[in-house]
Amino acid sequence: MTRFIDMAEQCAYFSADYPVNIYALSEQSVTVEFGTIISEELLNLITGFNQFLVQNPFPGLITTVPAYASLTVFFDPLVVIASDLPGKFSFDKVSQYLKKIGCAKREESYTRSDTIVIPVCYGGDFGPDISAVAQTNHLSTKEVIDIHASGLYTVFMIGFVPGFAYMGGMDTRLTTPRKAVPDAKIPAGAVGIAGGQTGIYPMETPGGWQIIGRTPLKMFDVSRSQPSLLKGGDQVTFKSVGTDEFNTMLQNEYENQHY
Amino acid sequence: MKISIIKPGMLSTVQDPGRYRYLSQAVPVSGAMDQLAHRLANKAVGNDDDAATIELSYADASFRAETDILVAYSGDGAFLVYNDEIMPAEKPLFFCAGAIVNLIANTAGVWTYMAVAGGWEVPDVMESKSTYLPAGFGGLTGRALRKGDVLIHNQSVSRVSAQIFDQLRQKGIIYPDWRISRADLLPHDRHTVRVVLGNEINWFDASSIIAFLTKSYTIDRRSNRMGYHLTGTPLVRKIKKELLSTAVTPGVIQVTGSGGLVVLMADCQTTGGYPRIARIASVDLPVFAQLKPGELIRFSEISAEEAEELYLERERDLALISTAISLKYIKI
Numbered sequence: 359m360t361r362f363i364d365m366a367e368q369c370a371y372f373s374a375d376y377p378v379n380i381y382a383l384s385e386q387s388v389t390v391e392f393g394t395i396i397s398e399e400l401l402n403l404i405t406g407f408n409q410f411l412v413q414n415p416f417p418g419l420i421t422t423v424p425a426y427a428s429l430t431v432f433f434d435p436l437v438v439i440a441s442d443l444p445g446k447f448s449f450d451k452v453s454q455y456l457k458k459i460g461c462a463k464r465e466e467s468y469t470r471s472d473t474i475v476i477p478v479c480y481g482g483d484f485g486p487d488i489s490a491v492a493q494t495n496h497l498s499t500k501e502v503i504d505i506h507a508s509g510l511y512t513v514f515m516i517g518f519v520p521g522f523a524y525m526g527g528m529d530t531r532l533t534t535p536r537k538a539v540p541d542a543k544i545p546a547g548a549v550g551i552a553g554g555q556t557g558i559y560p561m562e563t564p565g566g567w568q569i570i571g572r573t574p575l576k577m578f579d580v581s582r583s584q585p586s587l588l589k590g591g592d593q594v595t596f597k598s599v600g601t602d603e604f605n606t607m608l609q610n611e612y613e614n615q616h617y
Numbered sequence: 618m619k620i621s622i623i624k625p626g627m628l629s630t631v632q633d634p635g636r637y638r639y640l641s642q643a644v645p646v647s648g649a650m651d652q653l654a655h656r657l658a659n660k661a662v663g664n665d666d667d668a669a670t671i672e673l674s675y676a677d678a679s680f681r682a683e684t685d686i687l688v689a690y691s692g693d694g695a696f697l698v699y700n701d702e703i704m705p706a707e708k709p710l711f712f713c714a715g716a717i718v719n720l721i722a723n724t725a726g727v728w729t730y731m732a733v734a735g736g737w738e739v740p741d742v743m744e745s746k747s748t749y750l751p752a753g754f755g756g757l758t759g760r761a762l763r764k765g766d767v768l769i770h771n772q773s774v775s776r777v778s779a780q781i782f783d784q785l786r787q788k789g790i791i792y793p794d795w796r797i798s799r800a801d802l803l804p805h806d807r808h809t810v811r812v813v814l815g816n817e818i819n820w821f822d823a824s825s826i827i828a829f830l831t832k833s834y835t836i837d838r839r840s841n842r843m844g845y846h847l848t849g850t851p852l853v854r855k856i857k858k859e860l861l862s863t864a865v866t867p868g869v870i871q872v873t874g875s876g877g878l879v880v881l882m883a884d885c886q887t888t889g890g891y892p893r894i895a896r897i898a899s900v901d902l903p904v905f906a907q908l909k910p911g912e913l914i915r916f917s918e919i920s921a922e923e924a925e926e927l928y929l930e931r932e933r934d935l936a937l938i939s940t941a942i943s944l945k946y947i948k949i
Contacts (some may be wrong), residue, residue, distance in 0.1 A: 382813070383869070385898075385928045386866075387866055391863070395861075421641065424641060425863040426861040427861050428861075428864065430864035432866075435932075447922055447925050517643050517887060518643060519751070519752065520639075520752055522643055580742050585743065589641070589642070
């Protein structure tokens with residue numbers, strides 16, 4: 359059950375540069391694959407399409423899951439089947455609707471996502487792998503910090519564990535491979551590098567990223583209305599902070615109640 | 618209604634249909650591993666399917682009724698025993714305050730669900746009562762049940778539940794003469810599940826696809842609420858490109874770098890980067906979930922349309938069961 363869609367030039371989200379592949383992931387979900395590469399252009403297309411779909415839902419839509427180069431929609435097949443959308447099976451009904459939405463004229467420019475500043479205490483006990491990143495790239499640890507803290511990053515996807523943001527846009531001078539043997543325990547707030555991406559561990563888990571620092575912010579908190587601090591499409595900058603500032607912020611973060 | 622846990626069993630958690638609205642924040646679905654048994658236990662006490670149940674893995678658990686209670690159980694991991702007698706599954710069961718109830722091993726499967734009239738009451742976390750142990754949220758303060766825990770029911774008991782409760786109490790009996798026939802909803806051969814081929818099917822060579830659809834695979838011991846690993850003929854890839862991480866969902870069968878199969882289950886990650894050879898039809902996922910390490914499984918191919926028809930037929934059957942139970946108790 360795969361549909362390749364002919365691109366019309368006026369399509370707002372299904373651009374001719376990225377032929378779209380729509381397939382059933384399960385009885386309750388359909389994936390729109392926009393491409394097979396990681397790019398900001400693709401991300402913008404997916405973020406815009408996602409926003410437009412959420413504002414113009416089809417009957418039975420439950421939720422959407424954006425990823426690097428795809429958007430997956432979850433729905434209630436009973437509601438979809440009972441709807442008057444064209445098609446016999448819910449896959450046909452949903453994929454035709456997505457095609458229609460994808461090719462709709464773009465009515466408004468999509469809302470640019472938020473820019474979030476994340477304080478990070480780099481190096482020392484908080485960033486045990488910063489020297490490995492420095493050595494790999496023939497830099498000093500200070501240069502690693504300066505380069506990492508001066509970049510503008512884009513959240514490509516939330517995945518792996520609740521609230522884990524995969525961020526692109528990192529300076530290629532920091533590119534470092536994942537560890538051959540993952541660490542058994544990486545603490546919550548750890549800021550890491552894997553290949554050309556940077557990310558933050560929202561909770562203690564095993565992991566293979568090179569850890570260069572730690573943020574005092576709670577990256578995931580079930581008591582917030584949006585538990586994950588970051589979402590796909592957000593822009594992120596890092597701000598280097600000292601240990602004292604880190605400790606003060608950590609205390610504030612854990613004393614504040616979010617509702 | 619209230620119970621206290623005397624023995625929690627190997628792993629007992631509060632679960633419901635799952636947590637679907639936070640997938641984009643990488644919050645797993647969670648919920649009952651065997652959704653069919655979860656739903657039947659609920660239906661048997663007159664609940665909606667989304668009421669929270671206690672999921673027990675294997676057995677060796679016991680609890681004490683602290684008040685009069687109306688419960689029901691369903692699944693393949695345990696038999697519910699009262700006064701040395703095995704109680705029938707998929708039937709409402711009335712126990713008086715003080716009753717000691719045991720769950721003893723049923724070797725047929727793994728998971729058993731116990732429902733209470735109104736559902737077990739725990740706080741909603743992200744719109745669900747399901748427990749997600751790796752991050753410690755949902756259910757009873759984000760953890761498995763322990764000795765001494767007290768669980769209460771949700772006060773919003775349906776009219777049907779109230780009627781069942783009152784009738785059993787007045788008659789002084791444990792259960793009525795009707796029951797839901799779970800067997801009618803299960804396949805005769807529980808070692809074959811139906812699959813729909815996945816989006817990356819053409820990444821595998823022809824002999825591997827044939828092996829997948831004809832050979833038996835064994836449920837490995839590395840299996841848990843996140844996924845079941847299978848051992849057997851490894852699958853060889855014809856196309857060796859990388860798959861960019863994309864959304865996955867329980868029932869999806871991923872093929873790892875070494876050619877091994879992993880069937881994603883309730884607590885699976887929300888995205889994955891392994892090619893997907895197939896997915897288990899939603900109606901057969903409960904059957905698959907009950908398989909124990911060491912058991913054999915075969916896959917038989919159906920079309921996506923057939924999978925959807927089976928899904929819709931199953932939903933109609935389940936709706937009829939609820940209607941039939943209501944009609945026994947509510948006069949129109």
